[in-house]
Amino acid sequence: MEREVAGGPGSGGLQQPISAGIIAVLVGYTSSFAVVLTGLHAVGATSAQAASGLLVMCLTQAAGMIWLSRRHRIPVVLAWSTPGAALLAGTATPDGGWAVAVGAFLVAGAAYVLTGLWPALGRLIGLIPAPIAQAMLAGVLLELCLAPVGALRDDPWTILPVVVVWLAGVRFVPRWAAPAAFVAAGVVIGVDMIRTGTTIAGSDLLPQLTFTTPHWSWAALVGIALPLYVVTMASQNVPGFAIMKSLGYDVPWRDSLVTAGAATMLGASSGGHSVNLAAISAALAGGPPAGPDPQRRWIAAQSGGWTYVVLAVTSAALAALVAVAPVGVIATVAGLALLGTLAAAFEGAVSEPAGREAAVITFLVAASGITILGIGSAFWALIAGLVVHLVLRRPTGRHR
Incomplete structure (x- = not known):
């Protein structure tokens, strides 16, 4: 019996990695799909x-997960870029x-492939x-x-139940707080549909x-593709x-990034903005929750891959539900789901006294939402931050 639990031939060795x-x-899907739909709608979907993008x-x-995990016998988990979707939402x-946004997704995917094939590009990004x-x-x-905050002010009786359920989730079952908030939002939407x-x-x-012929513009390449690539590499692939x-x-490195990039390119014309290595989900599938035997945890990536296939069936229903939601409900779910990511980003931004x-x-320019020459604030924030960094770190002749 002990041998089975440790990953022997019995069913006990499979139950933990599968679950x-x-x-x-x-957890990854239900916590962030609202952010993805918000981001895709923001750039014209x-x-x-947008439902096609989820699908x-x-x-x-x-x-990608099924192939990588079977080939290398390790629990490689892929996910969409939640920070990238948040970038699109802003x-x-x-x-x-939309066609220009699709072209930007395609270029971001090509950049992932190039990074996998040419490690020097990854090191260049690491210099940021x-x-x-x-x-x-x-x-x-x-x-x-x-x-x-704004939604709660405008329609408290609709938004308050979602916030209360999320807060209770954070208190008692943190991992399921965002999914619980969506369930509460679903109830609110259902009540509103009956009422109206x-x-x-x-x-x-x-x-x-759905399929869209990609178009390209310099503004979209610089304002969408480049920030999407940078934020995904920095917040998803490298941490993963x-x-x-x-x-x-x-x-x-090579197989994973090339696979993620190829998946992004393959899905771009249907609305897929970015496929990449998972970070938080990777810890669930590759750590002790997947069983005591590390040699068998790759099975978790297999079961996770087939779970994605099942979830793909729900894409249209979720998008349809979002389309009839009262104003502010989905934005509330997305905002609450991103609070942890925001806290981590704040901590990472000011953790080192030098360069604050x-x-x-960088933060102020990104938060300003400015658009110059048709290029969004994320790019200008990156440029402004790098310029200030170089100016303040460069030694002057007097210091020499």
């Missing part, structure tokens, strides 16, 4: 195109609309000081995390892929590798 993989994917990312993530619809990258993310997240007589057509509940390393797994000025400037 851990399912839970890891469920219709409800059908295609679930399928490409599933394929970006104005680009000139050229971590506080600046974190400050850019914090500035982008600020407006989203403020949304629950709103209905959802049956055809809107069926998952389907580090977390897996801390758990005793050497995740193959550059981090603060």
